[in-house]
Amino acid sequence: MTNRFQIYVLLVAFALLLILPFIGSRYSVELATQILIFGLLATSLNILVGYLGAASFGHAAFFAIGGYACAYFLTTLGWPLVVSMIGAVLLTALASLVIGFFCVRLNEIYFSMLTLAFSMLVWAVALKWKPVTGGDDGFVGVAVPEYLSNYFTFFLFTLGVVTISMIVLMIIGNSTMGRVFIAIRENQTRASFLGVNVRRMRLIAFVIAGTFAGIAGTLLALYVRGMYPETAFWSQSGHILIMVLLGGMHAFIGPFLGASALTLLEVTIGQYTEYWQVFVGVILVIVVLAAPEGIFGLVRSVTKRLGGQKDDDA
Amino acid sequence: MANSFKNKLLATTTAMIMTSGAAYAEETIKVGILMPISGGGASYGVPAVDGVKMAVDEINNAGGVDGMKIEYFVRDSQLKPDVAVAAARELITKEGVDVLVGAVSSGATLAISELAKQEQIPLLAPVAKAAALTSTKLHPYIFQLAATTDSEGRQMADVLKTIGAEKVCVSGFDYAYSHDLFESLDKNLPDGIEIVDTFHVKLGTTDYSAVISQLMGSDCDTVAGAVWGGGFIAYMKQAGPFGVFDTKKLVWGAEVGSSEMAGALKGDYPEGMYAAAYDLWYVEGSEAHKEFLANLAVIEGTNETKMYPVTTYIAIQFIAEAVRKAGSSDPKEIAKALVGLSIDTPLGKRTIDPDNHRTNTGEFWGPMVTVSGTEAKQMSPAEYLE
The missing domain is CATH 3.40.50.2300 (Response regulator)
Incomplete structure (x- = not known):
C-alpha cells in the first residue's frame, strides 16, 4: 500500500512542514498542528480498515484513553512529559489489548458493533469518573511544560512525534506483518490455511492501531490543554472513519490526506457560512461518488492518465 | 544644515503622529463569537448571535466606541469542547480578535476559558452556568455573565x-x-x-x-x-x-x-x-428594556422575541464599556477594565464582581x-x- 510516489509525497510534505513555522503565519502553523494530530489518528485506524479490512467504529476510545492518561499523569501526578507520554501510550496499548481480545473474536458488522460498544463504555467512564477525568466538564488545564507552551515549539514537537510514528507505521505496513494483515483482509480462510494465526494477527493489528491512536491522543491533550468526554463519543469514531474513506484506505498516505482535507474543509467553510455542514456534506458526497478510492485514488488515476505512470501498488 | 535636519525631523514626527491618529480612528474592536449555530445547540446559539448583531449595529451606528467600530466573527462551537477550542484558536490567530464571547455548554466554555488564560484574551461567558468557571478555574481573563448554579x-x-x-x-x-x-x-x-x-x-x-x-x-x-x-x-x-x-x-x-x-x-x-x-417579551420593564425588545422584534420579525439575545447583547455592552474605560482595544487592558465594571443594561444595572468575576445576573x-x-x-x- 506504499509506493515510491507516496514516499516522495511524504518527503515533500515533511520538508514543507519543516519550513512552515519559519515562513508561515501563526494560524497556518496552528492548523498544521491539528492536521498532523488527526492525520496520525486516521493513519492508525487504517491499520484496521485498510490493511486488515476490519472497520472499527470505536477507535476514538483509544484516542481518548491516551489523551486522558497523559493529562492525568502530567497534571495530577506531576510526572515529566516524556514519562507521562510513554505511560499514557503503554496504558493505551494495554487497553487495546484487553478490548481487542474480545473484539477480534468477531468479524465484520459484529466486530464493528463491539468496538462501538467498548468505545461508549470508555465514554461513560470519562463522563462519570469525575475525580480523575473531570466528568462532563472535562479535564481542564493540562500542565504543559513551559518549553512547549509556544505554538512554534509545540508544532516542531508534534511534527517530530508524528513523523516518527508515521515512519514506524510505514515500516509495519511494508513488513511481512503488514503483508499478513493484507492477506487476512483478502481471504481470512486462505490465510489461516497458510499457517497464519488469524486471531493473534488481528489482535496485534488492533493493539498497533490503538497504541498509535493513543499517541495522537496525548498530542491532542497537550494541544488543547484539556480532554473532554466527546473525544470518546461514537461520532468522533465516525469522523475518523470518514477521514480514512475520504483520503483512500488502500494507500498509506490516504488517511492523512483525508484528515487534511476534512479538517481544512470544516475550518475554511465554517468561517464563511453557518451552513458549513451542508457544504461539507455535499462535497463529501461528490468525492465519494467521483472517487470511490478516495482522494488518493483520484490523484493516482489522474496522474496515470496524464503520464501513463505504472501502478506499483501492492 | 541644522535647520534642514530639524525641519525633516519635525515633518517626520508630524507625519508619524498623523498616521498613528488615522490608525487609531480606523482601529476596530474585534470580537469572536463562539456559539453552537448548528445541531442541538442552535436553538440557543442562533438567538444569541441575534443579540450580538443588535448590540454591534447599535454601537456602530452611534459612531462606535470612541471612534472605534466593533467587528464580530461568528464560529460554530457545536457544543463540543475540542471544536470550540479549535475555532477559538482560529479566531485569535487568524482574525486577531481582542475579546471572545461564548459558549453555551459548560464543557466548551471551560475549554475556551483555558485557552483564553493561555492567550491572555478576555472571555465573556453569557450562557454557561458552571460555577467552576469562576471558582476553581477562575483566572484574570474569564468573566461569567450568566447566572451560576x-x-x-x-x-x-x-x-x-x-x-x-x-x-x-x-x-x-x-x-x-x-x-x-x-x-x-x-x-x-x-x-x-x-x-x-x-x-x-x-x-x-x-x-x-x-x-x-x-x-x-x-x-x-x-x-x-x-x-x-x-x-x-x-x-x-x-x-x-x-x-x-x-x-x-x-x-x-x-x-x-x-x-x-x-x-x-x-x-x-x-x-x-x-x-x-432570563428575559420575557411581555414583562413591563424599564424604558431601556422596552426599547431593547422593540429593536429585537425588528431583527426577529416577531414581537414574541426570544430569551437568549439579551445575554449576548449585555456581553457586547460590557465589552464596549470596558474599551471606553481602558481607552484601548488591547485585550489585557480590556480584561483589567472589566474587573468591577458596572453598566446599565435593559435588565437593570449589572456589575462584575472584582473578586470572582461574576455579575449580579438574576432571572x-x-x-x-x-x-x-x-x-x-x-x-x-x-x-x-x-
Whole structure:
C-alpha cells in the first residue's frame, strides 16, 4: 500500500512542514498542528480498515484513553512529559489489548458493533469518573511544560512525534506483518490455511492501531490543554472513519490526506457560512461518488492518465 | 544644515503622529463569537448571535466606541469542547480578535476559558452556568455573565419557600449542571424543607416513563426540575397524561419559563408551574428594556422575541464599556477594565464582581399561567430574583 510516489509525497510534505513555522503565519502553523494530530489518528485506524479490512467504529476510545492518561499523569501526578507520554501510550496499548481480545473474536458488522460498544463504555467512564477525568466538564488545564507552551515549539514537537510514528507505521505496513494483515483482509480462510494465526494477527493489528491512536491522543491533550468526554463519543469514531474513506484506505498516505482535507474543509467553510455542514456534506458526497478510492485514488488515476505512470501498488 | 535636519525631523514626527491618529480612528474592536449555530445547540446559539448583531449595529451606528467600530466573527462551537477550542484558536490567530464571547455548554466554555488564560484574551461567558468557571478555574481573563448554579439554586430555594414546599423531589439530567444546581439548592434550603428523593435521567434521553412512575410513587409534595431544552418538552408531554402535575407542585430551573418553551408546549405546559427565564417579551420593564425588545422584534420579525439575545447583547455592552474605560482595544487592558465594571443594561444595572468575576445576573421567576388571546402560557406575576 506504499509506493515510491507516496514516499516522495511524504518527503515533500515533511520538508514543507519543516519550513512552515519559519515562513508561515501563526494560524497556518496552528492548523498544521491539528492536521498532523488527526492525520496520525486516521493513519492508525487504517491499520484496521485498510490493511486488515476490519472497520472499527470505536477507535476514538483509544484516542481518548491516551489523551486522558497523559493529562492525568502530567497534571495530577506531576510526572515529566516524556514519562507521562510513554505511560499514557503503554496504558493505551494495554487497553487495546484487553478490548481487542474480545473484539477480534468477531468479524465484520459484529466486530464493528463491539468496538462501538467498548468505545461508549470508555465514554461513560470519562463522563462519570469525575475525580480523575473531570466528568462532563472535562479535564481542564493540562500542565504543559513551559518549553512547549509556544505554538512554534509545540508544532516542531508534534511534527517530530508524528513523523516518527508515521515512519514506524510505514515500516509495519511494508513488513511481512503488514503483508499478513493484507492477506487476512483478502481471504481470512486462505490465510489461516497458510499457517497464519488469524486471531493473534488481528489482535496485534488492533493493539498497533490503538497504541498509535493513543499517541495522537496525548498530542491532542497537550494541544488543547484539556480532554473532554466527546473525544470518546461514537461520532468522533465516525469522523475518523470518514477521514480514512475520504483520503483512500488502500494507500498509506490516504488517511492523512483525508484528515487534511476534512479538517481544512470544516475550518475554511465554517468561517464563511453557518451552513458549513451542508457544504461539507455535499462535497463529501461528490468525492465519494467521483472517487470511490478516495482522494488518493483520484490523484493516482489522474496522474496515470496524464503520464501513463505504472501502478506499483501492492 | 541644522535647520534642514530639524525641519525633516519635525515633518517626520508630524507625519508619524498623523498616521498613528488615522490608525487609531480606523482601529476596530474585534470580537469572536463562539456559539453552537448548528445541531442541538442552535436553538440557543442562533438567538444569541441575534443579540450580538443588535448590540454591534447599535454601537456602530452611534459612531462606535470612541471612534472605534466593533467587528464580530461568528464560529460554530457545536457544543463540543475540542471544536470550540479549535475555532477559538482560529479566531485569535487568524482574525486577531481582542475579546471572545461564548459558549453555551459548560464543557466548551471551560475549554475556551483555558485557552483564553493561555492567550491572555478576555472571555465573556453569557450562557454557561458552571460555577467552576469562576471558582476553581477562575483566572484574570474569564468573566461569567450568566447566572451560576450557585445563584440559581439560591433563587430556587426562595421560590420553594414562597410556595410552601416541604418535601421536595429533584429531577434533572444526570450531569454536572443538575448536580451542581441541586447541591446549591440543598445548601440554601431553609429549615422545614428537605430533598427526599432524586430522580435523574440520562442526558439527552427522550423516554421519561420510568422517572414519571418513580415520581408518582414518591411522597414528595413538590418537584424541583432542571431538565432543559427538548428534554423538558418531552418530559412534560409524557408526564401530563399521568396526572403528576395534579398532585405535586412544580418548580423548574434551566430557563424553561422562556416564551420559546411556552410556545413549543402550548397547552401541555403545566398550569401554575414556577419557572425561570432570563428575559420575557411581555414583562413591563424599564424604558431601556422596552426599547431593547422593540429593536429585537425588528431583527426577529416577531414581537414574541426570544430569551437568549439579551445575554449576548449585555456581553457586547460590557465589552464596549470596558474599551471606553481602558481607552484601548488591547485585550489585557480590556480584561483589567472589566474587573468591577458596572453598566446599565435593559435588565437593570449589572456589575462584575472584582473578586470572582461574576455579575449580579438574576432571572425572572414566577408561575406559568394561561393568558387570554394566546395558546402559550405566560409567567405572571414575573418577579426578578438576583
